[in-house]
Amino acid sequence: MAEVDEAGAPVASSAQPPSADAPLLRCSDVNISFSQRGSKQRLHAVRNASLEVGPADIVGLVGESGSGKSTLARAIVGLQRIDSGAVEFEGRRLGHTRTAEDRRGIQMIFQDPFGSLDPRMKIRSALAEIIRRHTSLRGKQIDTRCAELMDMVQLPRTILSSRPAGMSGGQRQRVAIARALSINPRLLVADEPVAALDVSVQAGIVNLLSDLRREVGLSILFISHDLSIVRTLCDSVNVIYRGDIVETRPCAELFDDPRSDYTRTLLSAIPRLNGPRTEGLAQGQSLGVRRR
Amino acid sequence: MTVDSTGEPLIVEGLSLALDIGGVQLNALRDVSFSLRPGEARGLVGESGSGKSLTLRAILGLLPPNARITSGRMVVAGQEFDLTRTDRDHRRRIARLRGAQIAMIFQEPGVALNPVVPVGRQIVDAVARRNGLTKRAAREYALHLMELVGIHDAAAKIDAYPFELSGGLKQRVMIAAAVAGEPQLILCDEPTTALDVTVQKQILSLFTHLRDELHASLLYVTHDLAVVAQLCDSVTVLYSGEVMESSDDLRAVFDGAQHPYTEALLHSTPDVDRIEQRLYSIPGSAASLSDRTDGCQFAPRCEYARDDCRTGSIPDTSGTPGRVVRCLHKVGAPADGVPVGGIDG
Ligand SMILES: Nc1ncnc2c1ncn2[C@@H]1O[C@H](COP(=O)(O)OP(=O)(O)OP(=O)(O)O)[C@@H](O)[C@H]1O
Ligand SMILES: Nc1ncnc2c1ncn2[C@@H]1O[C@H](COP(=O)(O)OP(=O)(O)O)[C@@H](O)[C@H]1O
Ligand code: SF4
Numbered sequence A: 001m002a003e004v005d006e007a008g009a010p011v012a013s014s015a016q017p018p019s020a021d022a023p024l025l026r027c028s029d030v031n032i033s034f035s036q037r038g039s040k041q042r043l044h045a046v047r048n049a050s051l052e053v054g055p056a057d058i059v060g061l062v063g064e065s066g067s068g069k070s071t072l073a074r075a076i077v078g079l080q081r082i083d084s085g086a087v088e089f090e091g092r093r094l095g096h097t098r099t100a101e102d103r104r105g106i107q108m109i110f111q112d113p114f115g116s117l118d119p120r121m122k123i124r125s126a127l128a129e130i131i132r133r134h135t136s137l138r139g140k141q142i143d144t145r146c147a148e149l150m151d152m153v154q155l156p157r158t159i160l161s162s163r164p165a166g167m168s169g170g171q172r173q174r175v176a177i178a179r180a181l182s183i184n185p186r187l188l189v190a191d192e193p194v195a196a197l198d199v200s201v202q203a204g205i206v207n208l209l210s211d212l213r214r215e216v217g218l219s220i221l222f223i224s225h226d227l228s229i230v231r232t233l234c235d236s237v238n239v240i241y242r243g244d245i246v247e248t249r250p251c252a253e254l255f256d257d258p259r260s261d262y263t264r265t266l267l268s269a270i271p272r273l274n275g276p277r278t279e280g281l282a283q284g285q286s287l288g289v290r291r292r
Numbered sequence B: 001m002t003v004d005s006t007g008e009p010l011i012v013e014g015l016s017l018a019l020d021i022g023g024v025q026l027n028a029l030r031d032v033s034f035s036l037r038p039g040e041a042r043g044l045v046g047e048s049g050s051g052k053s054l055t056l057r058a059i060l061g062l063l064p065p066n067a068r069i070t071s072g073r074m075v076v077a078g079q080e081f082d083l084t085r086t087d088r089d090h091r092r093r094i095a096r097l098r099g100a101q102i103a104m105i106f107q108e109p110g111v112a113l114n115p116v117v118p119v120g121r122q123i124v125d126a127v128a129r130r131n132g133l134t135k136r137a138a139r140e141y142a143l144h145l146m147e148l149v150g151i152h153d154a155a156a157k158i159d160a161y162p163f164e165l166s167g168g169l170k171q172r173v174m175i176a177a178a179v180a181g182e183p184q185l186i187l188c189d190e191p192t193t194a195l196d197v198t199v200q201k202q203i204l205s206l207f208t209h210l211r212d213e214l215h216a217s218l219l220y221v222t223h224d225l226a227v228v229a230q231l232c233d234s235v236t237v238l239y240s241g242e243v244m245e246s247s248d249d250l251r252a253v254f255d256g257a258q259h260p261y262t263e264a265l266l267h268s269t270p271d272v273d274r275i276e277q278r279l280y281s282i283p284g285s286a287a288s289l290s291d292r293t294d295g296c297q298f299a300p301r302c303e304y305a306r307d308d309c310r311t312g313s314i315p316d317t318s319g320t321p322g323r324v325v326r327c328l329h330k331v332g333a334p335a336d337g338v339p340v341g342g343i344d345g
């Protein structure tokens, strides 16, 4: 961990670097519940969830639809109140109301990059607005920063003069990443950032995230239902099942030797390019119309 | 080329389609052909915008109003159709195919379900009528189908209206409705893309059962090559509205792609069994409809492209029956008499 720690230094511009062994982000025993329409029982979306992301780490969070991934992610960035437990960032406990400084540290991107971008606004203006709000850069410095961001996300600088409306899904996601990076966060929470993209475009974004970790030491919490991508990108994985984190392991271990039943079920369901063909229905099951 | 049309559940030949976009006619599909044998599952694959959904909709006569089929014929269960026709008689014949001969599953579950009818009834109504099932038998059959598509609390969901169900559940209801009555020809468009892998696995088992035990034929549209590898027997690869590569033998393509686009697509597909430091990404991006040109549509992104790729129409150079490779400089082929080699392992 030590060597990536050093590589991580450039991004941590405004805060003191975390001590060598402290995680950047630590969630401990986080509980989140929602009231349900027509029921007195609350829906427990996240139960006693604990996870950590170290400096320059890429940590996966996987689980089925409705398992609580986005809810936990939203709590980490301060968009969701927690019932109990703690979210700590750089050793500091974060309250529900986040200071500007808190917000600078953790940024989030979503599956649909359109959602976070104003379709009519030129990319340059959208980026400039955030940079002006969160940093002390002004005038020409902002232009320089915008150009630098385009280089970081591997887009041509000419994109700055265009609007999201005419851009491809991959380009929009790169712009969303540039926007998130514009204020130098230490942690990027990425909620299904490649789920809506074609494989080849997906590959480009996954490679970009991996470059950003290597080049500027960005830490990433990567939420995905695609375990093939998680295996490529992440150092460790948290498997969440119905609000419970059931397994946290280094990637290599988890895929070779899953421990929880749910992880095993999940791994055995991944479609494989070179795997055995899908078998038919289980013995005794059939589709037949039951005629009497 | 004429095809012997006896016994093939589906033949599509020379399908070309233009879209009217702001008064300009743009070619969205060009000369798309494939066929299905009884009990065959064919994957129709390609990236977003390659024309998969339009192909399916052309077969079903469910095209958007700005689409016009400029050439093409099809045969469904022995009946011939000139797809360029738009008269009422033709439209009626195609409409009769839907439901009776062809079951369909669409990408957006919302559109195919009736919002004011409980889902259980939507699943079995047609079949129950056809088979004269009693009310009780129909209900039991609906429950059975719902369980087969992985809805565990079927009894609690059978009387629900579509708006009360999540997207994933609606998708499964639609699949249950499509397979009710054991159809012989099923067309599906990304039926499992929105579902969890564990549910997807169950659905793929169901399709496998339909194919292996009931000899149903499936045209399976998806961008997910791993799903195609798990389910299909044959594959057709589309790019920018044209067939790039096609084979009656899926493994021949997956283990030895001859078209540079197929090779690139397979290469960029993440594979949980192949650990890579870096994923492969096809350079450039897919051309929009208005950028389609002469010659090979893939040329601007192709590593093997030469000058001759950019003019005329690219012929099928496969030379193998049951295989199509529309490429002048295919992967692994001898170039200037020197074998490039490597494709057979
Ligand atoms: N604001 C809310 N009010 C009520 N219930 C909610 C709310 N947000 C989430 N939930 C519920 O909490 C559970 C977890 O939802 P969440 O969106 O975190 O799942 P997810 O793991 O991100 O799923 P997906 O893979 O579908 O994105 C679900 O049962 C969901 O319906
Ligand atoms: N009604 C329509 N009007 C204009 N363009 C359309 C329409 N339907 C499809 N297209 C365009 O036709 C091309 C093929 O679309 P489609 O068949 O939906 O692709 P796929 O299903 O492979 O993603 C795309 O460029 C798409 O934008
Ligand atoms: S025809 Fe030429 S450009 Fe097209 S795929 Fe083949 S080599 Fe590439």
Ligand SMILES: [Mg+2]
Pocket: A069, A070, A071, A191
């Ligand atoms: Mg989510």
Ligand SMILES: [Mg+2]
Pocket: B052, B053, B107, B189
């Ligand atoms: Mg489609």
